[in-house]
Amino acid sequence: MSGAPAAIEECRDGDGSPALAELVGRARPLVIRGLCRDWPMVAWARQSDDAFARELARRDNGGEVDALLLPPGEGGVIGYNAAFDGFN
Secondary structure, eight states: OOSOOOOOEEEEGGGTOOOHHHHTTOOSOEEEETTTTTSHHHHHHHHOHHHHHHHHHHTOOOOOOOOOOOOGGGTTOOOBOTTSSSBO
16 A cells, blocks of 8 residues: 555535435445534533533433553554454
């Protein structure tokens, strides 16, 4: 593989986002800029890190959350270990 990767197709939310039917079965990525701009959590994050954290904490219902922790050497890739008897 050589050269720069191909650009990912983009559209802006104001350009008329594609209908769901147009996205289903699509065999290539599409970036839809601005799609989530009006979501409350996005607005709080744009306001400040503190505003985002405060509003997120207000919505904490105390339930348990599963999390995966990987060592930096895994490069963020989750998969089987070398023996294929567990996960990295």
